Amino acid sequence: MAVVTEPPRVPTRPAPTGRRQPRGLVTTFVGYAVLVFFALVFLYPFVIQIGNAFKTEPDAAANPLSPVPDPLDLTSFQRLFDGTSFPLWMGNSLLVTVLVTLGRVFLDSLAGYALARLRFRGRAGLFAAIIAVMAVPGVVLLIPKFLVLNQLGIYDSYAALIVPLLADAAGVFIMKQFFESIPVSMEEAARIDGAGVFRTFWSVVLPMARPALITLTILSFQGSWNEFPHTLVAVQDPSLFTLPRGLADLVTGSLGSGTQYPLKLGAALLATIPVAIIFVIFQRYFVRDASDGAEKG
Amino acid sequence: MAIDALAAPATSPGTAPRRRRPGLRGSENLAGWLFVAPVVVILGLFLLLPILMAFWVSLTGWNGQGSPFRSEVPFIGADNYTRLFTVDGLARQDFMTSLRNNIYYVLLVVPAQTALALFLALVVNNRMLRGKSFFRTAFYFPSVTSSVAISIVFLFMFSSSGAVNSLLAMVGLDGPQWFADSRGVLHLLLGVVGVDSPPAALADGGPGGLSWWDWLSGPSVAMVSIISLVVWTTSGTFMLMFLAALQGVPVALDEAGTLDGANRWQRFRYVTLPMIRPTMFLVLTLGLIGSWQVFDQVYVMSQGNPAKTTLTPAYLSYRTAFQDFDYGRGAAISFVLFLIIIVLTLVQRRLLAERDPSRRGWLRRRVPGRS
Structure with a gap:
């Protein structure tokens, strides 16, 4: 060919x-x-x-x-907003996405910085563990995650939707790789001037990490906006559904008569638009990430 | 299904941080642990601990009522596992059917997405064509959209009066009722040559309680539509990987091949392909690992129907736990699937390490315990 x-x-x-x-x-x-x-x-x-x-x-x-x-x-859109919980799903998705993205960007950079720059006991072992965690396939964690959420008593709550997604191993990995690529001299200067570790990280290192932070923000946004299997085992109350969960419910559940394809397609379309906009604006960050994977291979 | 490109081990050895003055070591130790604490707690609580809990549950007959750690919950040892492999019954039949379905799925998805991705990368990489970035974007876009949303679009396209059947009608073909059609593609092909019912030798006696005839069904027509959706969504990601690799192939090499009188196929086969071998290998193994995890599409499009021909181990595990309330067996299926994927991952890493001496060094240094 x-x-x-x-x-x-x-x-x-x-x-x-x-x-x-x-x-x-x-x-x-x-x-x-x-x-x-x-x-x-x-x-x-x-x-x-x-x-x-x-x-x-x-x-x-x-x-x-x-x-x-x-x-x-336009009746399908009208029905979507009047006859289904679509606005609620959208609100839940927005809330989850914003909190998860903020959490991931902050916590992953903290951990990535520590793994790249701070000398602490057990660092090598911890990094190995994070690499190992990246290999754990998400779908086999469905029942396990449900067990833990159930045991902790937070099943069927916003906490169940959000907290387990707040950190991800791949994000830690991205940040660690980036922090290792920037020169250490600025930090040393700050430390000599008497800045503490967190202050050095917050005011000197993070501002230099903008490209990696943007990449991580975009990946987290896209990942948590599209996240579906986790919502299946975290919540069952329809008032806690996010968009993917609500859409899946629209398709598999009973929704009056007929196939209702215009309605379903409209709902899917509205769920796709935010990621599509982000994709078009920040395309090069998506592309960079995928080809980084190749270079590593 | 989105494939996490980062799941592959990295080659970058990273610059080792300089040693600091010993006086700072103590405070760095504390700061280091404080910095990683939130991630460690979250990953430990929602990744490591759950795996241990699920392993326990897979040895019990917990039905979802109350806590699985009460003494009343029946402990049944390896029963959940033997019911999947050795004890004749519906549990084994469903599990074996899901394995069969996923094997055919892998056999079609992995070669198809790899070939399509490489083909698209070669075309986009053509230096004489313009508008590359537009086409690259177009091919990659499906990869970033929501799996649920895109499954809805494909449900519509593959509905009996949908776009695919309209296209087929244009060329005079009568399309099937995609998601209602449980006939296996291999059975259909055999039907064309006149073999409509199982020959006596194949009518029963296959491994795992499924007859040889059932094992040899091929993917069902319904599964074929899921396969086409997945190939369509994943090719873009892999195309980007191939593109990055192709851009690393020196043009001079290709030109040398031309001067030596090699034709295009020979240049591709003997110059380009060997140069991008590591990426080819990465794409194949990522595909292999990812295609054992198909879940979202099955959940939205078919729920394992028709006649269980789109049932996959991932979906079966979910359904067994959350619809049949047999959490023990569901967890057991998860663990078998986990094992399949981990073995594939380890084989991938081992082969990568053998191929690339620099990576072997990286693995030895960073991942203790793997030789």
């Missing part, structure tokens, strides 16, 4: 026959065709989602591929 896409390299030495061969044009054309085809494959489902959210139910069933609603219909 790479046969069609690998470009003929333009020779570094001037070729006797001219700069670009006709074969190059064909390759370029095929390359664009492939790109556009796959861009459609990856983006058209979102177009379908947007289009069908504004359709009537018969229209969505009859013309699922068409992006244009005919007639334009």
Whole structure:
């Protein structure tokens, strides 16, 4: 398959026959065709989602591929806000996301800084433990987490939704790697001037860590906004549902008659928009994170 | 399912912090522990402790009433585990079915997402094309959206009068009722060549209480739609990894290949592929680990239906505990799944360490106990 896409390299030495061969044009054309085809494959489902959210139910069933609603219909959004708990889910999601993001950014940087710079007994072992924790798959923790929340008596509360997510091993890892990459001289100067450890961390080191903090903020925001399995085992009271949990409930539960696809698609659309906005604005931070993974590999 | 790229071990050895004056050591010791305390408490309380508690529960017949640590809760030892593997019954049948489903899922998802990711990376990396960043963004975007929200979109697309069947109708094909179709793809293929019912040799007697014929069903039509959703969402992440690797391949190497008369396929096979081998390996193993954790999509799209053909161990464990209130067996399934994933992770790390001497050094230094 790479046969069609690998470009003929333009020779570094001037070729006797001219700069670009006709074969190059064909390759370029095929390359664009492939790109556009796959861009459609990856983006058209979102177009379908947007289009069908504004359709009537018969229209969505009859013309699922068409992006244009005919007639334009807003009743599904109206029903979403009047007939379901959607606004409540949104509020819960916002609360959880903001608190979890703040918590993660602060606690992960504290721990990352200690692991990178402070010499304390057991540091190497602790770091090894954090690496090991990153390998623990989330789905096998569903029942275990429920057991602990139940035992602590906080099952079915905001605390159950928020507290277990307040720190994550991957975030600690990101911050540790970053703190190790910045020069130590500024901190030493601050320490010599008599600043304590926390003060040095707070007023000297953190301001230098802005890029890593932004990355961590974005990852935490995206992660906690989209978090689904944790909410399944943390709460069962519908008034504590977050958006993903509410959406899953909309789909699997009984919601009157019919398939109600415009309503469901509209709800999914509204749940996607915040992350989409963050993604478009801070794209390079997402991309950097994913390719960092590759460099490590 | 989002794959955590960071779960892979890092190569960066990190700059060792300079030693400070000995007078500060005592206060640093205290400060160090104070700084890590919140993370240690949260991870310990909600990660380590739960695993221990769940192991205990997996040895009991706790039904969710009261505390699992009371003396009245029946202790049944390894029964929950033997019911999954050796004792004939519904528990074993469901568990084996979920293993079968997940194996077919892995066999399709891992190669498909790896090939698609590499293909997209090669196209996007083409230096003669413009607008790279747009396409890169487009391919990556599905990876960052909510798994629940995107599952809803795919439910609609794969509904019987949905977008996929409309597309199939355009080329004159009659699409199936995706999420109501429990027929196995391999069975369907066999049906094409006239084998509609199990041959006598396969009608029963397979391992784990499932007949050979059932083991050889292939993924069901319903599972195929979940597979296509997952490949679609994960390829973008892996594409970025391949892109980063491809950008590290020196152009001069490729040009040398051209001068030597190698065609494109040969250059890809003998120049590019060996250069990106570590990334290829990372993507394959991350995919392998991630695809044993499929849960959200199953929960939203099919709940294990139709005819249990989209049941996976992760979902079965959840359902056993929270719907059948058999927490002991649910926890036991979790532990078996945990074991599968941990073995895959360890194999990955071991192979990576053998491949890369610098990483071996990193592992020896940072993770004691792993040789």
